[in-house]
Structures are given as C-alpha cells and as structure tokens.
Amino acid sequence: MSMENLINKYFRPGRLPHIWCPGCGNGVITGCIVKAIDKLALEKDNVAVISGIGCSSRASGYLDFNTVHSAHGRALPVATGVKLADPSLKVLVVTGDGDATAIGGNHLIHAARRNIDMTVVLFNNSIYGMTGGQYSPLTPQGSKATTAPYATIEPAFDITELAKAAGATFVARATTFHAQILTDLIAKGIQHKGFSLIEAVSGCPISFGRQNKMGGPADMMKWQRDHGVMLAAWNKMTDEQKAGKFPIGVLHEDNSRKEYTEAYDELIARAQGGNK
Amino acid sequence: MSLKIITERCKGCGICAAFCPKQVLALSEIEKIEAVHEENCIKCGQCELRCPDYAIFVEK
Numbered sequence: 001m002s003m004e005n006l007i008n009k010y011f012r013p014g015r016l017p018h019i020w021c022p023g024c025g026n027g028v029i030t031g032c033i034v035k036a037i038d039k040l041a042l043e044k045d046n047v048a049v050i051s052g053i054g055c056s057s058r059a060s061g062y063l064d065f066n067t068v069h070s071a072h073g074r075a076l077p078v079a080t081g082v083k084l085a086d087p088s089l090k091v092l093v094v095t096g097d098g099d100a101t102a103i104g105g106n107h108l109i110h111a112a113r114r115n116i117d118m119t120v121v122l123f124n125n126s127i128y129g130m131t132g133g134q135y136s137p138l139t140p141q142g143s144k145a146t147t148a149p150y151a152t153i154e155p156a157f158d159i160t161e162l163a164k165a166a167g168a169t170f171v172a173r174a175t176t177f178h179a180q181i182l183t184d185l186i187a188k189g190i191q192h193k194g195f196s197l198i199e200a201v202s203g204c205p206i207s208f209g210r211q212n213k214m215g216g217p218a219d220m221m222k223w224q225r226d227h228g229v230m231l232a233a234w235n236k237m238t239d240e241q242k243a244g245k246f247p248i249g250v251l252h253e254d255n256s257r258k259e260y261t262e263a264y265d266e267l268i269a270r271a272q273g274g275n276k
Numbered sequence: 277m278s279l280k281i282i283t284e285r286c287k288g289c290g291i292c293a294a295f296c297p298k299q300v301l302a303l304s305e306i307e308k309i310e311a312v313h314e315e316n317c318i319k320c321g322q323c324e325l326r327c328p329d330y331a332i333f334v335e336k
C-alpha cells in the first residue's frame with residue numbers, strides 16, 4: 001500500500017496536520033508504527049495504542065485504533081489493564097523518554113519484569129519536549145537543558161540495558177534516520193510474545209536541538225546517521241571507536257520466559273478447576 | 277508528475293530537500309516545500325520516507 005493510503009487507512013486524517021513542531025521526529029516514528037502494523041496485516045480493531053503524556057504521547061490521538069491517551073508516566077499500567085482484560089489484543093505503548101523513564105520508570109521495570117505481552121515504542125528525543133526542554137533520565141551527560149543551563153552532570157540510563165536487566169524479552173533500537181529498520185524492529189516487537197521495548201531515537205529540534213547547537217532538523221537526522229551503528233559493525237568496533245556512538249538493531253531476545261497473561265490464564269484455570 | 281505535495285501539511289522543516297539526492301525540492305518564499313526540478317526526480321522515495329508531516333508522496 002502506498003504511504004498516502006496508509007495514512008488514510010490508519011490515521012484519523014481529519015486530525016492532520018499534527019501539532020508537532022517543524023522537523024520533529026515524532027511524525028516519522030508514528031509513520032513507522034503504522035507501516036509495521038500494515039506489514040503484519042493486523043485488524044485495526046485488534047490493536048490498542050496507549051500513550052502517556054508528552055509531545056510523543058500525542059501520537060495516539062492521530063491513530064485510528066482503540067486508543068487511550070492516559071496520564072503522565074501511566075501508559076504502562078493502563079496498557080497492562082487493557083491487555084489483561086483482553087489478551088487477544090495487540091497492545092502498543094507510545095511513550096517519551098521522560099514519560100517512560102522518569103515519572104513512569106517504576107512502571108517500566110515492573111512491566112518488563114512481568115514479561116507482559118506488549119510493545120513499547122519509546123520516543124527518545126533526550127528531553128522533555130512538551131514542557132520546554134527540561135532534562136530527562138535519558139538526556140546525555142553534558143547536554144544543556146532549561147534545568148541544566150551549565151549542562152547536565154548526571155549520566156543517562158542506557159534504556160535498552162535497563163529494560164533487558166529488568167526482564168524485557170525483546171529489546172531493540174533504531175533512529176528516525178533508520179526509518180525502514182525502525183519499522184522492521186517495531187514489527188518484530190509486535191510479533192514477539194512478551195514484553196518488547198524499541199527505543200526510537202528522535203530529534204527534537206526545538207527543545208533539545210536549539211539548546212545544544214545541533215543545527216536544524218536535517219542536521220539532527222544526519223547526526224543519527226553518523227552515530228547509530230548497525231549491531232554487526234558495532235560488535236567489531238574497539239571501545240575507542242564506540243565512544244559517543246550507539247548500536248542499532250535487535251539488542252536482546254529471549255523466548256524462554258513465560259508471558260504474563262498466559263501465566264494468569266493458567267492460574268484462572270487452576271483456581272476454577274479446583275485443582276489443589 | 278511523480279510528486280504529490282500536500283501543502284497544508286507542510287511545515288517547511290526542509291528535511292526532504294536536504295535528503296533529496298537530485299536537488300528536486302526547495303522551500304518557497306512562504307516556507308512550504310516545492311518541486312523546483314521535478315524533471316530530475318528519480319523516485320527514490322527519500323522525501324516520502326523522511327517527511328515527518330506526511331506532506332509529500334512519490335507516486336510510482
């Protein structure tokens with residue numbers, strides 16, 4: 001299907017143009033989400049998209065699936081409820097770096113720990129975009145933010161490592177420059193039975209780029225091209241070569257752990273069957 | 277005509293123009309994208325792939 005038809009099919013086209021700033025990466029990632037859903041030929045009614053609060057979380061309002069635009073940091077608890085109420089739904093969570101790792105950080109580690117079947121697309125623009133550029137737990141150390149006029153002194157999480165350590169069974173990363181790869185990874189994450197997290201590195205030219213003199217929107221995309229390295233190449237690099245760069249691709253996959261709603265169904269069967 | 281531009285959606289970010297390998301695109305006076313050399317378009321799809329606003333499509 002052509003991209004124009006994909007937009008007409010999976011978006012609420014009457015809501016366009018969207019509110020995102022000129023050159024914001026959020027539109028690219030949201031486009032990749034619908035391309036992934038189309039690739040898997042999912043029924044629209046069988047998909048639920050739950051978001052938190054932030055520029056990125058506005059994506060749910062543009063998409064024509066079952067959608068909930070929830071509260072800041074709380075997309076994962078809402079998504080957990082949706083998934084448990086109807087485990088046949090394909091549940092996607094749209095969240096920002098602040099939403100997922102600051103106010104919602106606790107929910108993230110516990111959803112990962114439970115290995116509940118859902119796909120988190122984490123729009124990582126390294127900043128609180130919506131509220132004007134405060135630093136988040138994913139803002140690279142040494143970056144300027146409105147809350148760090150002399151640059152941040154704290155190290156950032158590597159959210160892919162954190163998700164893996166917490167128990168996520170599919171973890172991947174791409175960027176808005178690597179849009180085709182991002183689409184593939186989102187599709188793989190949806191297909192994976194268990195908790196999937198895809199970090200989508202995105203440019204926020206307004207609230208992050210300007211403060212950090214990263215140039216315009218196209219320059220920010222070129223920065224992604226020059227700093228994101230395919231995993232196979234990354235594995236051959238020396239520590240010196242890796243400095244400042246990051247790997248993209250499937251970073252972790254584990255199909256050995258039981259998925260949460262499956263375990264819950266077994267529990268229900270056990271309780272209802274009266275088995276001791 | 278291989279390019280379809282939805283001007284009302286374009287915010288003039290310039291990403292498509294920067295990634296077009298054939299310099300087909302440029303911003304107009306009012307900062308909307310225009311095909312200034314459509315005859316050079318090779319339909320590579322870079323503009324459509326990268327547009328964050330779903331404002332440009334390549335018709336194959």
Ligand SMILES: Cc1ncc(C[n+]2csc(CCOP(=O)(O)OP(=O)(O)O)c2C)c(N)n1
Binds near residue numbers: 127130
């Ligand atoms: C409980 C609560 N606290 C704070 C806010 C203010 N707030 C709105 S969005 C946001 C941060 C958004 O950052 P991120 O999740 O990275 O999303 P982005 O805007 O960058 O896409 C904050 C702190 C809020 N809406 N609700």
Ligand code: SF4
Binds near residue numbers: 020025055056125
């Ligand atoms: S503030 Fe940043 S993240 Fe928010 S819409 Fe603008 S560019 Fe995008």
Ligand SMILES: [Mg+2]
Binds near residue numbers: 096125
């Ligand atoms: Mg953010």
